[in-house]
Amino acid sequence: xxxxxxxxxxxxxxxxxxxxxxxxxxxxxxxxxxxxxxxxxxxxxxxxxxxxxxxxxxxxxxxxxxxxxxxxxxxxxxxxxxxxxxxxxxxxxxxxx
Amino acid sequence: xxxxxxxxxxxxxxxxxxxxxxxxxxxxxxxxxxxxxxxxxxxxxxxxxxxxxxxxxxxxxxxxxxxxxxxxxxxxxxxxxxxxxxxxxxxxxxxxxxxxxxxxxxxxxxxxxxxxxxxxxxxxxxxxxxxxxxxxxxxxxxxxxxxxxxxxxxxxxxxxxxxxxxxxxxxxxxxxxxxxxxxxxxxxxxxxxxxxxxxxxxxxxxxxxxxxxxxxxxxxxxxxxxxxxxxxxxxxxxxxxxxxxxxxxxxxxxxxxxxxxxxxxxxxxxxxxxxxxxxxxxxxxxxxxxxxxxxxxxxxxxxxxxxxxxxxxxxxxxxxxxxxxxxxxxxxxxxxxxxxxxxxxxxxxxxxxxxxxxxxxxxxxxxxxxxxxxxxxxxxxxxxxxxxxxxxxxxxxxxxxxxxxxxxxxxxxxxxxxxxxxxxxxxxxxxxxxxxxxxxxxxxxxxxxxxxxxxxxxxxxxxxxxxxxxxxxxxxx
Numbered sequence: 001x002x003x004x005x006x007x008x009x010x011x012x013x014x015x016x017x018x019x020x021x022x023x024x025x026x027x028x029x030x031x032x033x034x035x036x037x038x039x040x041x042x043x044x045x046x047x048x049x050x051x052x053x054x055x056x057x058x059x060x061x062x063x064x065x066x067x068x069x070x071x072x073x074x075x076x077x078x079x080x081x082x083x084x085x086x087x088x089x090x091x092x093x094x095x096x097x
Numbered sequence: 098x099x100x101x102x103x104x105x106x107x108x109x110x111x112x113x114x115x116x117x118x119x120x121x122x123x124x125x126x127x128x129x130x131x132x133x134x135x136x137x138x139x140x141x142x143x144x145x146x147x148x149x150x151x152x153x154x155x156x157x158x159x160x161x162x163x164x165x166x167x168x169x170x171x172x173x174x175x176x177x178x179x180x181x182x183x184x185x186x187x188x189x190x191x192x193x194x195x196x197x198x199x200x201x202x203x204x205x206x207x208x209x210x211x212x213x214x215x216x217x218x219x220x221x222x223x224x225x226x227x228x229x230x231x232x233x234x235x236x237x238x239x240x241x242x243x244x245x246x247x248x249x250x251x252x253x254x255x256x257x258x259x260x261x262x263x264x265x266x267x268x269x270x271x272x273x274x275x276x277x278x279x280x281x282x283x284x285x286x287x288x289x290x291x292x293x294x295x296x297x298x299x300x301x302x303x304x305x306x307x308x309x310x311x312x313x314x315x316x317x318x319x320x321x322x323x324x325x326x327x328x329x330x331x332x333x334x335x336x337x338x339x340x341x342x343x344x345x346x347x348x349x350x351x352x353x354x355x356x357x358x359x360x361x362x363x364x365x366x367x368x369x370x371x372x373x374x375x376x377x378x379x380x381x382x383x384x385x386x387x388x389x390x391x392x393x394x395x396x397x398x399x400x401x402x403x404x405x406x407x408x409x410x411x412x413x414x415x416x417x418x419x420x421x422x423x424x425x426x427x428x429x430x431x432x433x434x435x436x437x438x439x440x441x442x443x444x445x446x447x448x449x450x451x452x453x454x455x456x457x458x459x460x461x462x463x464x465x466x467x468x469x470x471x472x473x474x475x476x477x478x479x480x481x482x483x484x485x486x487x488x489x490x491x492x493x494x495x496x497x498x499x500x501x502x503x504x505x506x507x508x509x510x511x512x513x514x515x516x517x518x519x520x521x522x523x524x525x526x527x528x529x530x531x532x533x534x535x536x537x538x539x540x541x542x543x544x545x546x547x548x549x550x551x552x553x554x555x556x557x558x559x560x561x562x563x564x565x566x567x568x569x570x571x572x573x574x
Contacts (some may be wrong), residue, residue, distance in 0.1 A: 026186050060378070062153060
């Protein structure tokens with residue numbers, strides 16, 4: 001498979017990466033190299049092997065459904081992580097559907 | 098040849114747990130913005146999700162109720178997309194192996210026929226936060242209280258063939274989650290939301306290209322949106338065009354759907370297993386414990402109402418359409434005339450609730466009072482007609498049935514002598530009509546009944562009134 005500059009553009013857009021136009025060809029080449037490497041994996045016989053989501057032989061522990069109290073002082077500390085906040089809300093540049 | 102619509106629904110049900118799905122923040126609606134947040138649901142570095150046991154149990158309960166396979170091992174996956182109210186940049190969901198597999202739901206349609214709709218799957222996931230676009234001019238406010246609230250997404254097969262079938266499916270599903278007490282089902286607050294996949298085809302041909310309509314938070318909007326979409330697609334197809342597969346938003350004010358262009362590019366979610374969460378493994382005993390805790394479900398309850406109370410299928414269906422209404426009915430009908438109780442609930446009570454915009458849960462007439470009202474009809478303290486008067490007072494002002502009857506002097510007149518007096522007065526006032534009746538104008542009987550009933554202010558016992566009136570009229574003058 002070949003990684004075209006269009007594919008690079010689309011992938012970058014999905015990942016919200018701003019790639020300069022001038023870098024597209026170069027990045028396409030690099031990704032192509034990675035894909036060639038990944039392609040080699042298809043040579044491994046995997047028929048009948050169950051898909052492995054996790055390498056560990058562990059299962060998900062469960063938490064009892066209990067709500068802990070929260071207070072505004074704590075909330076305000078979290079809000080300080082944001083560049084802008086007001087009225088208890090995080091503010092971001094306007095997004096409208 | 099006409100078009101056939103093909104509809105599949107995806108329903109997001111907010112599970113009514115105390116805490117969020119992966120952290121111990123409260124899920125209560127309507128708190129101060131961002132009060133119910135913590136490092137986990139804010140996606141601060143290093144925070145790890147831990148799965149809520151109650152969310153798992155509620156998902157299992159749903160799966161058992163629709164006769165679905167419960168997967169003994171299911172996997173959480175990351176669904177990647179960017180939006181400001183999704184702090185992690187991905188939503189934790191389930192993709193390849195959901196907790197609930199194939200099941201089915203039995204619908205009773207308006208004409209009384211039954212239809213089975215397949216359920217493809219149901220999976221656990223977390224809700225996103227809320228974006229507030231109105232409050233600020235150049236910015237969007239983000240409230241993450243809802244972020245991390247447990248959702249069960251229920252996906253149907255494309256089995257529905259009309260807007261009314263889609264509504265019937267959604268209503269049945271809504272009743273079911275309320276019966277199971279896995280969600281409050283509050284559509285205004287967004288606890289029960291629906292997306293519809295709609296396409297058209299010529300009957301018997303393969304499925305056409307579908308559009309996905311989002312933002313349907315009422316039964317009526319679902320119906321309107323599908324109707325609009327059917328017309329839109331028919332216009333495109335009949336003018337030789339092609340329907341584009343896309344996400345559309347329903348605008349309730351305009352009653353139309355419109356394209357969400359911003360979503361076109363975002364449909365590549367790049368799912369992969371979430372390394373922060375291990376596979377969810379369920380023991381047989383765990384599933385059986387949930388099964389043992391299931392309440393009586395709508396279909397079983399309907400069957401029991403038909404057998405135990407001798408109700409017709411239609412009545413039993415209406416009365417078991419919500420668990421609260423069914424419980425109310427059982428209190429009212431116990432030991433009384435079951436059909437009388439059914440008629441009163443389906444006619445007078447549901448009608449009054451409907452007119453006042455209230456639900457059975459907030460019904461101003463307690464079941465005990467409703468029962469007392471029907472007892473007073475059965476023991477002939479009041480007539481059915483007077484009972485309607487008492488009911489209106491009961492519904493508007495509350496109070497006790499017996500007090501209302503006494504206070505308003507509505508007690509039925511059952512004394513034959515008193516009724517005979519009323520009748521004699523009426524006959525004395527209308528000698529002409531009496532003569533006509535006796536000369537063969539039988540129809541006048543109703544006139545006398547009406548006059549005598551009016552004279553008694555509606556309180557005369559109807560059977561006695563009829564009997565005594567006939568005796569008086571038939572005896573020679």
